[in-house]
Amino acid sequence: xxxxxxxxxxxxxxxxxxxxxxxxxxxxxxxxxxxxxxxxxxxxxxxxxxxxxxxxxxxxxxxxxxxxxxxxxxxxxxxxxxxxxxxxxxxxxxxxxxxxxxxxxxxxxxxxxxxxxxxxxxxxxxxxxxxxxxxxxxxxxxxxxxxxxxxxxxxxxxxxxxxxxxxxxxxxxxxxxxxxxxxxxxxxxxxxxxxxxxxxxxxxxxxxxxxxxxxxxxxxxxxxxxxxxxxxxxxxxxxxxxxxxxxxxxxxxxxxxxxxxxxxxxxxxxxxxxxxxxxxxxxxxxxxxxxxxxxxxxxxxxxxxxxxxxxxxxxxxxxxxxxxxxxxx
Ligand code: UT7
Numbered sequence: 001x002x003x004x005x006x007x008x009x010x011x012x013x014x015x016x017x018x019x020x021x022x023x024x025x026x027x028x029x030x031x032x033x034x035x036x037x038x039x040x041x042x043x044x045x046x047x048x049x050x051x052x053x054x055x056x057x058x059x060x061x062x063x064x065x066x067x068x069x070x071x072x073x074x075x076x077x078x079x080x081x082x083x084x085x086x087x088x089x090x091x092x093x094x095x096x097x098x099x100x101x102x103x104x105x106x107x108x109x110x111x112x113x114x115x116x117x118x119x120x121x122x123x124x125x126x127x128x129x130x131x132x133x134x135x136x137x138x139x140x141x142x143x144x145x146x147x148x149x150x151x152x153x154x155x156x157x158x159x160x161x162x163x164x165x166x167x168x169x170x171x172x173x174x175x176x177x178x179x180x181x182x183x184x185x186x187x188x189x190x191x192x193x194x195x196x197x198x199x200x201x202x203x204x205x206x207x208x209x210x211x212x213x214x215x216x217x218x219x220x221x222x223x224x225x226x227x228x229x230x231x232x233x234x235x236x237x238x239x240x241x242x243x244x245x246x247x248x249x250x251x252x253x254x255x256x257x258x259x260x261x262x263x264x265x266x267x268x269x270x271x272x273x274x275x276x277x278x279x280x281x282x283x284x285x286x287x288x289x290x291x292x293x294x295x296x297x298x299x300x301x302x303x304x305x306x307x308x309x310x311x312x313x314x315x316x317x318x319x320x321x322x323x324x325x326x327x328x329x
Contacts, residue, residue, distance in 0.1 A: 007181070008131035009174035010124065010324055012075050014067025015294035016059055017048040017165040017281060024160070033156045043257020047163030047282030050146045056166075057090045057099040059287070060144035063166030064104060066294075075170065081130055081139045082110040085119025085286040087197070087315070088146045100142065108140070116195070117253050117314030118185075119143055119286040120167060121322060125183040127171035139171040143286030150197055152213030161255070162214075163282035167290020177305070178327040182240030184232050184320060191317035194220040221317075222259065228319040229263035233311045236321035244268065246307050247323070249296060253312035254278035254288040263311070275301070285314065302326050 023046045024035035038044055050059060068075045084097040089112055097110035115122040120143030127139030144166035151159045171180070194217040229252060237244055244267050252260050254277050264274050277292045284291065289310055296302050304327035311321040 005132050005134060006173040006175065007179035008128040008171050009179035009327070010169045011172055011174060012067050012071040012170040013290060013294050013297060014063045014065070014070060014168040015166065015287075015291045016062035016066050017291065018050045018054060018059070020049045020051060021046050022049050027160055031153070031156045031159065033160055038160050041256075041258070042161060043260075043276070043278050044161065044282045045279045047148070048165055048284075049148045050164040054146070055090050056086050056088050056144045056146045057096050059146060059164060059166035060084055060096060060100050060142045060168070061103050063142060063144060063168040063287075063290070064100065064140070067168045067170070076104055076106060076140070079106050079138045079140045079170070080108045081127070081136045082106060082108050082142070083113050083123040083127060083139060084142045084144060085113045085115065085123040086144050087114065087116060087119070087285055088150055096144070097142070100140070106140070115314075115318050115320070116316050117255070117283070117285045117288065118312035118318050118320035120289055121310060121312050121320035122185055124169065124171055124180060125185050125320065125322065128180045128183060131171060131173055137172060140168060141171050142166065142168045143288075143290055145285045145287050147214070147285055150214050155213065157218060158214055158216050161283050163284045165281060165284040165287035165291050167287045167294065169290055174328060178325045181323045181325065182236040182238070182242075183322045184235045184239065186228070186232065186319045187316045189316060191220065191224060193217070194224070194317065195315035222256070224317055225255065225259045225313045226262045228313050229259065229311055230266045232313075232319045232321040233263065233267060233309055236311070236323055237309065240323040242307060242323060247309045248273065248303075248306035249301060250274045250309045251289055251292050251296065252310075253314070254281060254292055255283040288312070304328060
C-alpha cells in the first residue's frame with residue numbers, strides 16, 4: 001500500500017434479489033430432474049428469477065436503491081466511478097454502468113467489467129486501486145446478473161444451478177485497521193473451454209454460432225474450484241499479513257455447497273464461520289458475494305473489526321480473493 005494514502009475499504013452495501021422464486025419442485029415439473037438430485041449435488045433449494053422485462057441494469061438499480069435505503073440519501077454523494085461487473089450486460093455496449101450513472105445522476109466515469117463470477121471482487125480490487133492511487137474518491141462497485149435469461153432451459157445440467165440478483169458496494173478510504181487487504185486477482189485461460197457463452201453478435205470467430213446458451217463442463221469447473229478456493233484464500237490471508245485464525249467469517253462464492261464445504265474443511269473453519277446462501281439464491285455469479293455479505297450483515301453476523309475472507313472463481317477460468325476488515329461504518 002502507498003504509505004502516504006489511506007487504505008480503501010467497503011463502507012456501504014446494498015443487495016437485491018427478484019421476487020419471483022423458482023423451487024426445485026417447480027423445476028421437477030418442467031425437466032427431468034429432482035429436488036433430491038439438486039439438493040444433494042449442489043445444496044440449492046430455490047433461486048430468484050428476474051421478470052421477463054427485468055434486465056441486469058434493473059437488478060443493478062435495485063441493489064443501489066437498497067444501498068441508499070440502508071445508508072441514507074447521501075450514500076452516493078461524491079461517487080466518481082461506477083463499475084458494473086456482469087456476464088449478462090443489457091448490451092455489448094453501452095456499458096450497463098453508464099445506465100447506472102445516468103439513473104442516479106452521478107458525476108462519474110462508468111465501465112463494465114467481465115471477469116465471470118469473481119467480477120465483483122475484481123471490481124472491489126480495482127476500486128481499491130483507484131482510491132488508493134488518488135484517481136477516485138468513491139467507487140460504486142456493482143455485481144448484477146440476469147443469468148436465467150441465458151441458460152438453456154433444456155439442459156438440466158446447468159439450468160438448475162443459476163439465479164439472478166444484484167449487489168452494490170461503496171469503496172472509499174477508511175482509517176486503520178479497516179479496509180480491503182491482500183487482494184488476489186487470477187486467471188488461467190487454458191480452461192476457457194470449460195465454461196462459456198460465445199455469441200456476442202456478429203463479431204464472432206468464423207464458425208461460431210450466432211446464438212448459443214451457456215455451456216459448462218461441470219466436473220472440470222468443480223475440480224478447478226476446489227483447488228483454487230484453497231490456494232487463493234491462503235494467498236489472500238498471507239498477503240494481508242494474517243493467519244486463518246484471524247478470520248471471523250468466510251464468505252465464498254455461492255455456486256455449490258459441496259465446493260464451499262471442501263474449502264471450509266481445508267481451511268479448518270467451523271461451520272458457524274461460513275456464510276451459505278446458495279440454498280436460497282442458487283449461483284448468481286457476480287452478485288453472489290455482495291448478496292451473501294448483505295445477508296450476513298442483516299443476520300448480525302458481522303461486527304466492526306471482523307476480518308472477512310472473500311473468494312470466488314468462474315469462467316476464464318478466473319479467481320479472486322481478499323480479506324475485508326469490516327468498518328468503520
Ligand atoms: O460459478 C462457477 C460455475 N460453476 C460451478 O461452480 C460448477 C461446478 N460443478 C458442479 O457444481 C458440479 O459438477 C455439478 C453440480 C454441475 C454437477 O454435479 P456432479 O456431481 O459433477 O454431476 P455430473 O455432472 O457428474 O452428473 C452426474 C449425473 C449424470 O448422469 P449419469 O451420466 O451419471 O447417468 C448427469 O446426467 O447426474 C445427471 N444430472 C442430473 N440429474 C438430475 C446432471 N444434471 C442433473 C439434474 N438432475 N439437474
